[in-house]
Amino acid sequence: MAPLSSSSRTIRFGKFDADVHSGELRKHGTRIKLQVQPFQVLQALLERPGQVVTREELQKRIWPADTFVDFDHGLNNAIRKLRDALTDDAENPRYIETLAKRGYRFIAEVHNANGAAVSHIEAPAAAAAPSITSAPATRQRGYFWSLGLATVAVALAIVLVLHQNGLRDRSPGNGAAPHIESLAVLPLQNLSADPAQEYFSDGMTDALITDLAQIGSVRVISRTSSVQYKGMKKSLPEIARELNVDGIVEGTVQRSGDRVRITAQLIYGPADKHLWAHSYDRELRDALQLQGEVARDIAQNISVNVAGLSPQRPATPHPLNIEAYDDFLKGRNLVSRQTNVEVAEGKELLERSIHLDPDFAPAYASLASAYYVMTLVDQAPQPINIEKSVSAARKALMLDDNVAEAHCLLGLIYSMHDWNWASGEKEFRRAIQSNPGSAFAHSQFALFLVTTGRNPEAIQEINTALELDPFSPMQHSSASFVFLYARQYDLAMREARRAVEIDPSFSSGHLALGSVLHASGKPDEAFRKLLRYLSLSGQPAFAKKLETAERNTPGTGEPLQRVAPLFLATYKKKPEMQPAWAVILAWAFMYRGDKDKAFEWLNRACDEHSMEVYAIAVDPDFDPIRSDPRFAAVLHRIGLPLS
Numbered sequence: 001m002a003p004l005s006s007s008s009r010t011i012r013f014g015k016f017d018a019d020v021h022s023g024e025l026r027k028h029g030t031r032i033k034l035q036v037q038p039f040q041v042l043q044a045l046l047e048r049p050g051q052v053v054t055r056e057e058l059q060k061r062i063w064p065a066d067t068f069v070d071f072d073h074g075l076n077n078a079i080r081k082l083r084d085a086l087t088d089d090a091e092n093p094r095y096i097e098t099l100a101k102r103g104y105r106f107i108a109e110v111h112n113a114n115g116a117a118v119s120h121i122e123a124p125a126a127a128a129a130p131s132i133t134s135a136p137a138t139r140q141r142g143y144f145w146s147l148g149l150a151t152v153a154v155a156l157a158i159v160l161v162l163h164q165n166g167l168r169d170r171s172p173g174n175g176a177a178p179h180i181e182s183l184a185v186l187p188l189q190n191l192s193a194d195p196a197q198e199y200f201s202d203g204m205t206d207a208l209i210t211d212l213a214q215i216g217s218v219r220v221i222s223r224t225s226s227v228q229y230k231g232m233k234k235s236l237p238e239i240a241r242e243l244n245v246d247g248i249v250e251g252t253v254q255r256s257g258d259r260v261r262i263t264a265q266l267i268y269g270p271a272d273k274h275l276w277a278h279s280y281d282r283e284l285r286d287a288l289q290l291q292g293e294v295a296r297d298i299a300q301n302i303s304v305n306v307a308g309l310s311p312q313r314p315a316t317p318h319p320l321n322i323e324a325y326d327d328f329l330k331g332r333n334l335v336s337r338q339t340n341v342e343v344a345e346g347k348e349l350l351e352r353s354i355h356l357d358p359d360f361a362p363a364y365a366s367l368a369s370a371y372y373v374m375t376l377v378d379q380a381p382q383p384i385n386i387e388k389s390v391s392a393a394r395k396a397l398m399l400d401d402n403v404a405e406a407h408c409l410l411g412l413i414y415s416m417h418d419w420n421w422a423s424g425e426k427e428f429r430r431a432i433q434s435n436p437g438s439a440f441a442h443s444q445f446a447l448f449l450v451t452t453g454r455n456p457e458a459i460q461e462i463n464t465a466l467e468l469d470p471f472s473p474m475q476h477s478s479a480s481f482v483f484l485y486a487r488q489y490d491l492a493m494r495e496a497r498r499a500v501e502i503d504p505s506f507s508s509g510h511l512a513l514g515s516v517l518h519a520s521g522k523p524d525e526a527f528r529k530l531l532r533y534l535s536l537s538g539q540p541a542f543a544k545k546l547e548t549a550e551r552n553t554p555g556t557g558e559p560l561q562r563v564a565p566l567f568l569a570t571y572k573k574k575p576e577m578q579p580a581w582a583v584i585l586a587w588a589f590m591y592r593g594d595k596d597k598a599f600e601w602l603n604r605a606c607d608e609h610s611m612e613v614y615a616i617a618v619d620p621d622f623d624p625i626r627s628d629p630r631f632a633a634v635l636h637r638i639g640l641p642l643s
Contacts, residue, residue: 011046012111013095016086018042025085033235035272037062037074038082045096045106054103074274077265079104182219182245184269185209187230188262191254201253203329204262208249213437220437221245222469240269243470258284258322285320324357332366335373340538343373364396365405372409375611382611386417404435408444415448416614419639424448439469443478447485451618453641455486473499473506480512484519485618492516507536519620523558530560542570564592583612590625599630606637614638 011018017026023039025032034042040062044053058075079096082088088095097105185208190201206223213220221243229239236248251264263279327349334346347370353363371389375382390413396406408431415424428445431438442465449458462482469475476499483492493516499509514529527550534543546563553562567588571581582605589597605613616622616631617640625631635641 010112013046013106013108018046020046032085034085035078035081035236035274037078037274038085041075041078041104042082045104046110049106049108049110052099052103052105056103058103074265180218180247180266180268182221183212183247183249184221184226184239184243184245185212185223186226186239186248186250188250188264189252191252191261192256197255199329199333200255200260200326202333204253208264209437210435212249213435219245219467222437222439222472222475224439224472224474225469228471236267236269236272244467245269255284260284284322284325321357321360324353324360324363327353327356328360328363328366331363331370335366335370343370346370347374359399361396361399361403362405364392364399365403365409368392368396368406368409372412382417383609386413386611389413402434404431404438404441407431407434408438408441411441411448412444415451417609417611419609419614421448421452421639437468439465439472439475442468443475443482446482447478450482450485451614451640453618458482458486471502473503473509476502477506477508477512480516484512484516484620485615487620489516489520493520505536507533510536515619515621518560523560527559527563545570558591561591561593564588568592582608582610583616587621590622595625595628598625599628599634602634603637606634614640 011020015027016032017029018024018039019026020043023036025034025039025042041058044058044061055075062075062078079098083090083096086095090096090098093107095106095108097107099105185205188201188205188208190198192200205226209220209223209226212218225243234242240246240248246269248267248269249264250267251262254261259281261279261281265274267274331346331349331353334342334349337343337346347367350363350367350370353360354367357363368389368391371385371392375385375389389409393406393409393413396403397410407427411424411427411431413424414420414427418424425445425448428441428448431441432445435441442461446458446461446465449455449461459482462479465475466479476495480492480496480499483489483495493513496509496513496516499506500513503509510529511533514526514533517523517529518526531543531547534540534546546566549563549566550559568585571585582601586598586601586605589595589601602613602616613634617635617638622631
C-alpha cells in the first residue's frame with residue numbers, strides 16, 4: 001500500500017468520503033454536517049490509519065497552548081460528535097477504536113479517490129482550515145430559578161472569552177475574539193444514572209439563564225424559547241440564527257449522591273466556533289456559597305467593558321439544604337404547569353421545602369407564585385390566595401431583596417388587585433432591575449403601562465420581552481393584548497396568531513385571538529375561539545353547552561349576545577366564585593343589553609377587588625358602555641383615568 005499524497009483531496013472509508021481541503025464529510029455523496037474540531041480529529045486519525053494517535057498529539061495539533069480550554073472535555077466532545085456523524089459505536093467500533101488513557105486508532109480500511117488502499121496520508125505542511133459546518137446534537141432543557149453552581153462554567157466563560165489575554169479566536173479571517181452581545185443557554189443534558197434527576201438538570205439550566213441575565217448589557221434568551229431545542233437535532237448556527245444570538249452555551253449535569261459535576265462550553269454560534277470550556281466537580285452543599293463567590297468575581301472581571309453592572313446578590317451566601325432544595329426544584333416545576341392538581345402538589349412540596357429550610361428566599365418566591373396561579377385557576381376565592389401570595393413574596397424579599405420573581409408578583413398584585421398603581425410600578429421596575437433578562441417581568445410591566453395609558457412605553461417593554469423570549473406562546477399572547485389595548489389591531493392579530501402557531505394547545509393564545517377577532521368585527525370567528533379557549537382551559541363541558549345554545553337559540557345578534565343568558569345561569573350557581581367572575585357577568589349583561597345590571601356587577605367587582613376589573617379601562621369589548629358616565633365612575637374607583 002502506498003501513501004496518499006497531500007495533494008489528493010478525497011479520502012474514502014466505508015460509505016464515507018472526507019475532503020481534507022474543504023473540510024467536508026459525505027456519505028453516499030450527501031454532505032454530513034460536522035464541526036471543525038471533530039473533522040480535525042478525523043483528519044488526524046485518517047493520516048495514520050491503523051496507528052495509535054495519542055491524546056497529547058491531538059491536543060498539540062487542535063488545541064494549541066495559547067488556547068484556554070478544558071482539553072479533556074473538548075476532545076471527548078469532539079470524539080462523541082464524530083462518532084455520531086459516522087454512526088459509530090464506541091463499544092463495537094467500525095471506524096474509531098478507543099485505547100483507554102492513550103488515544104484513538106482508525107481501524108477501517110482507507111482508500112484514495114481511485115479506490116486504492118493507502119497506508120498513511122502525508123499531512124500538508126500548512127493545512128487549510130476546514131470549512132465551518134456543524135454536527136447536530138441532542139439538547140435537553142430546564143426551567144426557572146437560580147442555584148448558580150452552573151453559573152461558574154458559563155458566566156466565567158463569558159469573562160474569559162471577552163477579556164482573557166491571549167485567548168485565540170479560531171474563526172477565519174478575524175484575529176480578535178468574537179464580540180458576544182447575546183446568549184442562549186441550551187438545555188443542559190442530564191448524565192445522571194437516574195432519569196428522574198431530569199428536574200435537577202432543569203434547575204441547573206435555569207441557574208445559568210437567571211444568573212447570566214444579571215449582565216444587563218448582554219441579552220440572554222429566556223428558558224421558554226431555549227427549551228424547544230431539547231432533543232432537537234439542529235446545528236448551532238441554525239439555533240443562533242433562529243434565536244438571533246451570538247453566543248451559545250451548552251453542557252451537561254451529572255449528580256451522584258451529594259456531589260455534582262457540571263461541564264459547560266461557550267460557542268460563537270454563527271460560525272460554530274468553540275471558545276471556552278470547563279468542568280466543575282463540587283459537593284452539592286457548597287453550591288450556593290460558590291454561586292455568590294463566582295458572581296462577584298464575574299462582576300469584577302466583566303465590569304471593565306460593561307458599564308453600570310451591579311451584581312444583585314445577598315451579602316452572605318445561603319448554605320444549601322440538599323433535601324429542601326430538591327423539594328424546591330420539584331415543587332416549582334409542578335407549579336409552572338398551571339393545572340389544578342399539579343399546582344396543589346407543587347405548593348405542598350414548596351411548603352415542605354420551607355419547613356426544612358426556612359431561610360431560603362427562592363422557595364418563598366415560588367410559593368408566592370403557586371398561590372397566585374391558584375387564584376387564576378380558581379382553586380379558592382381570590383382574597384385568600386392573594387393574601388397568602390403577598391405574604392410569601394414579602395418573606396422572600398425580607399431574606400433577599402433581589403428576588404425578581406417576588407418583586408414582579410407584588411407588582412401584579414399591588415396594581416391589578418390593590419389598584420396602588422405607584423407601588424405596582426415601583427415593584428415592576430425593581431423586578432427588571434434585579435433580573436433584566438426576565439421576559440415575564442417586561443411583559444407584565446407592558447400590560448401595566450398600556451392599562452395606565454402609556455402606550456409607547458408599553459410597546460417598548462413588550463418588544464423587549466419578545467426579544468428575550470421569541471418562542472414563548474405566553475409572551476406572544478401578552479403582546480397581543482398589549483397591542484389590542486393600544487388599538488393596534490393588525491399587530492395584535494399577528495401576535496395572537498403567532499402564539500397559537502407556536503403552541504396550538506396554549507389556551508390563552510386562543511383567548512387573545514378571539515379577543516382580537518371580536519374587536520375587529522368578526523364575532524362568529526371570535527366565538528369559535530372562545531369555545532376553544534374554554535375547552536383547553538379545563539371547561540370542555542361548558543364550551544359544549546355554549547356551542548349548543550348558540551346553535552339552538554333563534555334570533556338576531558352575534559353569538560355572544562345569544563349565549564349571554566347561559567353565562568349568567570352558569571355562574572350564578574356558584575356564589576362563592578362570583579367575585580372572581582364579576583367582570584364576566586357584567587360583560588354578559590352588557591351584551592344582553594342590560595346596562596344597569598352590567599354596572600351593578602362592575603361595581604360588585606370593585607367591591608371585591610376582582611383582579612379582572614382593571615382591564616375594562618382599555619379593553620375594546622367595553623366600548624359599548626364607555627360613554628356612559630357610570631363607566632368613568634367605575635374607573636375612578638380603581639384609580640384610572642377614562643381612556
